[in-house]
Amino acid sequence: MEEIAEEDIEIEGEDANNKTLRKLEELRDELAMLERDLEDLKERTGIGMNEVLKTLDMLIVAVEELEEKIGHLETRFQNFLDNFPYMLPP
Incomplete structure (x- = not known):
């Protein structure tokens, strides 16, 4: 019984880690898009x-x-x- 509970906890922990990693990847992608937008703005306006x-x-x-x-x-x-x-x- 304890083994099953530990496995469930381990699976839940892995799921949480995967969700966190996916969110970090999304945020990294958004940051890259913002950086590209800023570079585009700088190129177009010189600002x-x-x-x-x-x-x-x-x-x-x-x-x-x-x-x-x-x-x-x-x-x-x-x-x-x-x-x-x-x-x-x-």
Whole structure:
């Protein structure tokens, strides 16, 4: 009985290993496809991954700066609205 259970465990372990190996192969294939796509992009546009990352970083910084400015404008507008009744003639 124990031998059967051990064999079942061994078979299940082999199945899990095979599934893991298949998944690793799939991921390796996907990575190779992504690398080819990046190389194609670089060849077509002359833009490499480093340039893309630098551009994305610059965009993130610009968006953060805009968010700060919008927050400042919202505060100023709210202050204007709060003081508006006092600006009207009686």
